Amino acid sequence: MSAGATGDRPVCRRGAAAGRLAGALPPEPPLPDVPRAAAAWTLRDRLGAYKVRWGIGRDDYAVDPGLYHVGAPGPDSEVLVTASYKLTFDVVRRALAGLDAWLLVLDTKGVNVWCAAGKGTFGTSELVRRVKAVSLDRRVAHRRLVLPQLGAVGVAAHEVKRATGFAVDYGPVRIGDLPAYLAAGRVATPAMRRVRFSLRDRIALVPGELVFAIKPLLVAFGVLFLLDVLGLGRFGPVDAYATVGAVLVGTVLVPILLPWIPGRAFAFKGALLGVLWALGVAALNGWPAAPTLAWPRALAYLLVLPALSAFAAMNFTGSTTFTSPSGVNREMRTAVPAMAVAAAAGALVLVAEMALGWFAGGAG
Amino acid sequence: MKERYLKDVVTLAYDEGKCIGCGRCAEVCPHAVFAVEDRVARVVDRDRCMECGACARNCPTDAISVDAGVGCAAAILLGLVTGKEPDCGGPDGCC
Numbered sequence: 001m002s003a004g005a006t007g008d009r010p011v012c013r014r015g016a017a018a019g020r021l022a023g024a025l026p027p028e029p030p031l032p033d034v035p036r037a038a039a040a041w042t043l044r045d046r047l048g049a050y051k052v053r054w055g056i057g058r059d060d061y062a063v064d065p066g067l068y069h070v071g072a073p074g075p076d077s078e079v080l081v082t083a084s085y086k087l088t089f090d091v092v093r094r095a096l097a098g099l100d101a102w103l104l105v106l107d108t109k110g111v112n113v114w115c116a117a118g119k120g121t122f123g124t125s126e127l128v129r130r131v132k133a134v135s136l137d138r139r140v141a142h143r144r145l146v147l148p149q150l151g152a153v154g155v156a157a158h159e160v161k162r163a164t165g166f167a168v169d170y171g172p173v174r175i176g177d178l179p180a181y182l183a184a185g186r187v188a189t190p191a192m193r194r195v196r197f198s199l200r201d202r203i204a205l206v207p208g209e210l211v212f213a214i215k216p217l218l219v220a221f222g223v224l225f226l227l228d229v230l231g232l233g234r235f236g237p238v239d240a241y242a243t244v245g246a247v248l249v250g251t252v253l254v255p256i257l258l259p260w261i262p263g264r265a266f267a268f269k270g271a272l273l274g275v276l277w278a279l280g281v282a283a284l285n286g287w288p289a290a291p292t293l294a295w296p297r298a299l300a301y302l303l304v305l306p307a308l309s310a311f312a313a314m315n316f317t318g319s320t321t322f323t324s325p326s327g328v329n330r331e332m333r334t335a336v337p338a339m340a341v342a343a344a345a346g347a348l349v350l351v352a353e354m355a356l357g358w359f360a361g362g363a364g
Numbered sequence: 365m366k367e368r369y370l371k372d373v374v375t376l377a378y379d380e381g382k383c384i385g386c387g388r389c390a391e392v393c394p395h396a397v398f399a400v401e402d403r404v405a406r407v408v409d410r411d412r413c414m415e416c417g418a419c420a421r422n423c424p425t426d427a428i429s430v431d432a433g434v435g436c437a438a439a440i441l442l443g444l445v446t447g448k449e450p451d452c453g454g455p456d457g458c459c
Contacts (some may be wrong), residue, residue, distance in 0.1 A: 118433075152392035156422055211441075259367065264369055318434070321394070324370075326367060332437060
């Protein structure tokens with residue numbers, strides 16, 4: 001640690017002024033220019049944000065780590081720490097419109113704060129390294145950093161203080177609350193500290209869930225088609241929409257209706273709606289008055305479709321903000337075997353149906 | 365709040381005797397599991413814990429422990445299959 005930690009050293013904002021301000025102190029290398037983080041979004045930023053919500057190019061959506069400036073910050077301006085995921089960076093700079101602040105971007109490999117903190121890339125050692133790399137003690141006169149609250153998963157505030165002299169204040173969970181938090185003198189209300197999971201949040205996650213489901217769905221269609229072509233089963237449009245519907249129940253309906261569906265386990269919620277969907281498919285095909293769907297097929301639906309919905313719904317645990325790994329583990333220990341049994345039983349019914357069909361055909 | 369997951373399942377453990385009342389746990393918890401009363405932190409709603417681990421990491425006296433990890437079925441399933449620690453973020457991972 002250099003002598004700069006005393007905090008009373010003249011501080012410069014732009015590298016060009018370094019030599020002049022350094023005065024009688026031993027000359028230090030001039031600080032490089034700090035790139036600007038503009039508050040306004042360009043069309044490209046908007047398009048990029050839209051694309052990554054659908055999972056397109058999300059793994060390569062990053063900004064360079066390092067120090068940025070928003071507005072015209074000085075030695076007393078706050079230092080806000082964030083991740084190198086470009087969407088995060090963009091939302092932060094947009095929220096800071098009209099304010100003057102330093103933005104310290106950690107190298108999280110283009111991953112958002114919470115997930116990067118879970119992995120440790122938004123972590124104590126990267127923060128300490130980055131604070132030193134940008135000579136933050138020469139940029140600002142104070143010794144405090146504002147971190148997003150969810151970054152606390154990866155950062156130990158007391159260790160940062162020990163290693164750099166900078167005290168960590170955890171800001172609000174949501175970037176939108178940042179201006180209010182700063183205006184209140186870095187005080188977060190209890191509401192700012194809570195992770196929410198509103199209807200709007202859940203709807204925003206649906207595209208991602210759908211993208212996840214497309215690949216397995218295509219594989220399922222391929223298998224059904226192959227079985228049909230090989231004469232090992234009869235599969236048609238009803239099977240197709242029944243399957244797609246079951247997946248949509250788990251990936252769209254369960255996320256949206258989450259708090260209102262009875263039960264706590266996600267697989268249970270999915271299975272419940274899956275049963276309703278299977279009954280719905282039967283009803284669409286004339287049940288119970290004039291069924292155009294053979295009963296073995298209807299029975300197979302009742303076994304397979306809820307399993308599909310349950311599996312898709314269970315996957316949504318990865319996108320929520322309140323499921324614990326221990327809880328997911330416990331849920332899966334019951335749910336996965338149950339799904340496997342139901343799906344296998346459904347397949348068995350289909351095989352039996354086919355065998356019966358052969359016998360009937362052979363007899364006729 | 366409607367967002368409630370399974371009951372009585374989390375690994376959160378807290379030793380009140382080690383608490384110095386700094387309040388970091390209450391500050392970092394995204395689900396208000398902790399509250400500081402009379403300079404001592406208390407667990408006020410354990411079932412809301414999502415095992416993110418922020419409290420344990422920021423406790424200067426190691427009074428809190430929790431098996432932190434990702435509460436994600438896909439990651440846990442993949443971990444079971446590959447025999448590795450559950451981790452999100454494959455090539456097109458959730459996080």
